[in-house]
Amino acid sequence: LAKTTQPISMDSYEGQEVNITCSHNNIATNDYITWYQQFPSQGPRFIIQGYKTKVTNEVASLFIPADRKSSTLSLPRVSLSDTAVYYCLVGGDNQGGKLIFGQGTELSVKP
Amino acid sequence: DAGVIQSPRHEVTEMGQEVTLRCKPISGHNSLFWYRQTMMRGLELLIYFNNNVPIDDSGMPEDRFSAKMPNASFSTLKIQPSEPRDSAVYFCASSLAVAGGTTDTQYFGPGTRLTVL
Numbered sequence: 001l002a003k004t005t006q007p008i009s010m011d012s013y014e015g016q017e018v019n020i021t022c023s024h025n026n027i028a029t030n031d032y033i034t035w036y037q038q039f040p041s042q043g044p045r046f047i048i049q050g051y052k053t054k055v056t057n058e059v060a061s062l063f064i065p066a067d068r069k070s071s072t073l074s075l076p077r078v079s080l081s082d083t084a085v086y087y088c089l090v091g092g093d094n095q096g097g098k099l100i101f102g103q104g105t106e107l108s109v110k111p
Numbered sequence: 112d113a114g115v116i117q118s119p120r121h122e123v124t125e126m127g128q129e130v131t132l133r134c135k136p137i138s139g140h141n142s143l144f145w146y147r148q149t150m151m152r153g154l155e156l157l158i159y160f161n162n163n164v165p166i167d168d169s170g171m172p173e174d175r176f177s178a179k180m181p182n183a184s185f186s187t188l189k190i191q192p193s194e195p196r197d198s199a200v201y202f203c204a205s206s207l208a209v210a211g212g213t214t215d216t217q218y219f220g221p222g223t224r225l226t227v228l
Contacts, residue, residue: 043115043202043219044154087154099144099217101154 004088009106018075020105022088025069033064033071036087038104044087048073075107083109115220117203123226129191132223135184136205144217145178145188146202154202160186161208193227200224 005023012018024033032051036044048055050062050071061074075082085104116135124130136143144159158168160180168178175194180186190197200222208215 041222043204043222044217045219046216049216099156101146101156103153 004090004102006086006088006102006105008103009108011108011110012078013110014079015077018078018082018107018109020073020075020086020088020107021070022073023070024088024090027068027090031090033062033068034089034091034099035060035062035073036089036101038085038087040084044101047086078107078109080109080111083107115203115205115218117201117220117223119223120221121224121226123228124193125228126194127192128227129189130193130197130225130227132188132201132203132225134186134188134203134220136186136203137218138184140205140207140218141183142206142208142215143180143186144204144206145186146204146219147199148202148222149199157188190225193225195227198225198227 003026006020010020032049034049035047037047038044048057048060048062050064052064052068055062063072073086085106087101087104089099089101091099115137118133122130142159142161145157146154147157148154155170157170158178159166163180163183175192176190178188188201202219202222204217204219206215206217
């Protein structure tokens with residue numbers, strides 16, 4: 001299973017763009033990159049998933065370079081409600097559905 | 112859909128007692144996952160089922176833990192006997208994952224906060 005490394009914490013202010021980078025040097029050919037968000041006292045929630053290049057949805061963008069050894073979650077114009085822990089996960093069908101959560105990045109958005 | 116439903120939301124028990132946590136997955140989902148979250152160990156996968164069959168229970172900490180999925184709409188995680196170190200938040204999640212693939216989005220329940228005194 002590919003190991004992921006992310007910053008433990010990040011601070012930001014309302015209205016700023018936040019970029020959280022995740023390293024996964026041992027990513028396998030069939031692995032996808034998935035990000036989850038967890039608010040206090042709640043279960044994790046899916047944000048975005050990608051395989052290569054760029055993926056964008058209504059919540060975030062995911063940038064994946066050609067070598068796929070890292071990925072960057074981009075949150076545009078964050079608000080106080082984006083304060084949460086963000087998990088980067090790498091895995092594919094060879095894990096049969098298993099998600100391995102790392103320690104995540106605790107994002108704190110200040111007014 | 113109401114999402115993944117877990118009960119109870121909070122459980123306080125004494126060491127040595129049996130604890131049963133319950134989960135109702137989203138209707139139509141084929142895979143169900145049990146996780147445990149603590150400050151020290153983070154979020155750990157305990158076991159997961161696909162089409163009601165346990166696929167991987169390598170994360171179950173010891174024989175005191177057992178999980179069942181008697182049908183597609185219900186699963187239980189049982190701890191017997193419970194110990195203080197079992198105190199954690201236990202999450203249940205489900206996904207469509209017809210073939211058990213990782214790429215399917217997992218939907219998590221609100222969790223059960225277990226305290227063993």
